[in-house]
Amino acid sequence: MALLMSTPGFIPDLENSGFPLAVLPPPTGDLGRLVTNGAFGLFAVVDVEDKAKVEAAHRLARYLTSSEVAQDVENWQLAPGLRRSNMFYATTPNREVVARLVEYGIYEAPVATSAELGSMYGAALQAIILGEKSAQQAMDEIAPLYQAELDALNQ
Structure with missing residues (x-):
């Protein structure tokens, strides 16, 4: 038995190889609640005079972090969703655990x-x-x- 805290990128490889794998939420520790961290490429909306451009940039960022983009573009989103409502990644019991941890994420600047x-x-x-x-x-x-x-x- 081994415990590895890592990104979920290796889960499909282990699942496809038949490796016995169980994904569990991390322990809560002294905080008494789950805290995970993660990262995604930065989506920045620059404050410009043209309000239509600002709104369009916000709509694009919302789309790129939604489950809709994963349905529109096959295999686009191979990582868990950035929103707890996005359960597209939860295609197996192990991936469902990972997808549910997103709600506890704290995103840190690279x-x-x-x-x-x-x-x-x-x-x-x-x-x-x-x-x-x-x-x-x-x-x-x-x-x-x-x-x-x-x-x-x-x-």
Whole structure:
């Protein structure tokens, strides 16, 4: 048995290979409620004088994050919906669990950290998954470097 917190992109491959897989919601921890995070490409609407253009941009963003686009364009939306009303992804019991977690998502702005820090973060996650280090230990080791880069980016 293994536990992996990851994006759902690998679920179809495991399902298609017949790998025994069960997707479960993450534990609630001290907050007593689910919190997940995720990301999607940024949809930005620039504040311009032409109100018709602003409204058109909002309509496009709503469409691109809706279940309607997934019905219009086959295989367009391979990730879970960004809205809890979008259950298009929920085609299997495992994917239904993932789709329902969207309601608890907190979307964080992407941060352009260095490739070196990204490699260190990946190595820390691997050490946790392999049981070589506790999550606290692995994250504490890279936290000062990570914070230093974030501080430098926010100046």
